[in-house]
Amino acid sequence: MPEAMGFFTDTTVCIGCKACEVACKNWNELPSEDGGLRELSGDSYDNTRRLDGIHWRHVRFIEQFHGAYEGRWLMMSDVCKHCVQAPCLEVCPTGAIIRTEFDTVVIQSDVCNGCRDCIAACPFGVIDINHVSGTAQKCTLCYDRLQVGLEPACSKACPTDSIQFGTIAELRARGQKRVEQLKSQGVDAYLYGADPGGPLGGLNSFYLLVDKPGVYGLPESPRLPTRNLKPAGALSAASAAVLGLLALVGLRKQRMDDMAGTTSGGTA
């Protein structure tokens, strides 16, 4: 059994070249949008804007500027987090979403029927429909490449090693070392998603960040959607019981009225 594999993305060394986006599109033969006539954002060098069914990698450009000269760019190559407790896998009604031998999460396109429950369940907004296949799609962590001992296309193409691929244990150690290095230089860095005791049992694609998660478009505390199943089910069942009772009370009242009418009619 292979070890759990994943990505460690050090956002401090990302230069926003988008080589990862291109490599991902190229290897996975992902189609362009509107025949390549994608609308430019007009206010950023980030024209991809988000992850979806045909963009499995997205370099997020975070432009924190105050005035003309003061500010910084934060860049982050975003991707599916391959959660240890994956919300998408949890709700998928067809069994299309599976956990592989590398502990990654993959959508089987030939099984998915495009119900889109996984899109609503993903706490990171990673999944969307690929309009060519009609199915939900996202990063597979290059499952086909992993099976033949190759590195995923994006990390292979990354020129600054912002995206690092390896076993989760090794990546966590590497990430921790880098956090300590940055902290010694006065940078307030931390790892997002590296804690196996944290939300969703940890993320097999985790990040080194230097600002709050929300700044990078990441939730503070992602959760499983089934947290609502029991309370919502219980409240529905209780409401059903109340309605049943209301209906029965109405029927009984009519019966009593009928009986009262018969009795008074009889007496008269």
Place this chain on the structure above:
Amino acid sequence: MSDTFFTASPHWTWFIIPYFFIGGLAGGAYFLAALVEWFGRPEDRPVVRTGYSVAFWGAIVSGLLLTLDLGRPLRFWHMLFQSERFPHLMFKSWSPISFGAWAILLFGACAALSMLGARAEEGRSQGALAKALSGGTVLGKLVAGVGGLFGFFVAGYTGVLLAVTNRPIWADSPWLGALFLVSGASTGAALLTLLGPGRGASERSLKWLASFDSRALVFELVILIAFMVSLGSVARVWLSVWGVLLLLGVVGVGILWPLRLHAKPAGAVNAALLVLVGGFLLRAVTILASSGIEFHRVAEGAMR
């Protein structure tokens, strides 16, 4: 900011909104019909038969809408069977969309059997099974009992399905299942009020439906308030056109106005029409208010 704002919309829109409405209405109508089947009087039979018809056609339309909404409609059966190990069943008790697919199928089966019995009662079906299922028989009551429970399940699970996501509004409250279920019962009663007279429903049955609808509407209003309170800070999402529609369309037109009409002697028909409008709007605003929140736009706001 709630973590639910960092998610993407599943684009459930113009097949799913009518599905939620029709599924709820069909489930509610069947539940009421089953209740009268068990505890009603012989003069209530037209309402029972109308309820079974509504449930049967509602289940068919619901199944069609649900299938058409899929990205790959011909793979609808993947919800029920494991496509790679057919005929092994596909069932996840913790996934509402999975157990919901089974619930619709079984609800539809019960509704079909009940309608067969209703047709026999009206002299339009002669088979042995139809006769065994016709008005008041033990088998007919059993099918109605099971189908009635599935009916309420179908009416309510759609709200639970929305709650078991990570989307804004839907996953921020546990009350949606209850809200949809009560709305399903009230819209079911409203449709029976409209269709019942054409199938010979007695004055007595219609009176019972109107009085039930009034109580259900009050209950719906209470749950709607509980839902809004439970949203906490997320409730500000309703400061939009969807909030206006919720207030005017769902609460005003769909609940308060019908309640006022029910208080009048001949207001039941108009009240029923308004309840149906309100029930549809409830599903529409609940889905569209959340669907309008796009992940990348929210993320951009957070970055500044």
